[in-house]
Amino acid sequence: MARVLTNIRLIDGQTEIKNAFLRFEKRIIDSGMMADFEPQPDDQQIDCVGKIVVPGFIDMHCHGGYGIDTMTGNPEDLVQLVKKLAQEGVTGVLLTTMTQSVPNIQSALKSIVKATETSEGILGIHLEGPFVAKAYHGAQPASEIINFNPNLFDNWQQIAKGRIKAVTYAPELPNSDMLETQCHENGILASIGHSQATFTEADKAHADRVTHLYNAQTPLHHRDVGVVGEAFLNPKLNVELIVDGIHVSPEAVKIAYQQIGSDRLELVTDSMEARGMPDGVYELGGQQVNVANGAAKLINGHLAGSVLKFKDAFKNMIQFTGCSLLDAVKMSSVNQARELGLADQGILVTGSVANVNVFDNDLDLWQTYYQGEPLNRR
Secondary structure, three states: OEEEEEEEEEEOOOOEEEEEEEEEOOEEEEEEEHHHOOOOOOEEEEEOOOOEEEEOEEEEEEOEEOOEEOOOOOHHHHHHHHHHHHHOOEEEEEEEEOOOOHHHHHHHHHHHHHHHOOOOOEEEEEEEOOOOOHHHOOOOOHHHOOOOOHHHHHHHHHHOOOOEEEEEEOOOOOOHHHHHHHHHHOOOEEEEOOEOOOHHHHHHOOOOEEOOOOOOEOOOOOOOOHHHHHHHHOOOOEEEEEOOOOOOOHHHHHHHHHHHOOOOEEEEOOEOOOOOOOOEEEEEOOEEEEEEOOEEEEOOOOEEEEOOOHHHHHHHHHHHHOOOHHHHHHHHHHHHHHHHOOOOOOOOOOOOEOOEEEEOOOOOEEEEEEOOEEOOOO
């Protein structure tokens, strides 16, 4: 039996139809204008008048949430985390590790791999560190930072069973060219972050993307525009952006949108275990984090990930920049799916996976369908 959402405003990732229908089972069957809608005998019609329908979100950078840390969570915990994320509209995620000891990173990789056996929502692993700069370590423990070791990295990818999809690194460090080569030979995205690189160093790097723009990287300066300037000027780079109003001010978000555009920006949460939890004391990779008023900070005052939900990042992006819904969808779903080579995700066209988010006119999430099945009671 197919579900049909009717009388919707459909933003499918390629275009917008203001009075539309969307028919799907596990995959999208068809869509179009309501004027062309022909009911089928086995349709389950759901009248969604006034609702906005977009593809499920993909988060390329997530350290945890709902009391679960990707560095310490067991496989069952991680599966539950992904289920919780899906209820807030995230239908695909790269679970993200952080700079820790080699044994701790390897333990986290093993747990994530085990979790992927029962959770298709885990699209891979984002390795954030330990190949980063101490000067811009942020919440990454400086004592555990190391230079790139190709044998170690190869071992980690074997442990991960090929599921490492992105690596955050500092291109100015020794052996970074080896990291880039190894990444590209294995289809892994090389992402500049936690970096002290000058603009020249960043521009010479063979990177694919930039991790959490503005944060933990050389800023835009009129004599050396740094990593931020490289993100602005290099049309080949996809660029992460944490749109919580804390990591990046609304004005800086708007500048990034105007300079980089919706075809390269990617909203991320960079969330830690306090996402979806009350204020209090939590951990990020074994470090104490104090969470209050929407900000997560280490004892030294450094921001330590976020408590941002992706559905709020989507809403904030529209409010901060005035961007169109189609542009917001590109930055939340389309670009991520393209970057990961997932031709049947991030869009809502015939044959694509039916990962669907339904918002009301106030841009509050009303329902999420994962592979065609509803996740929230209505």
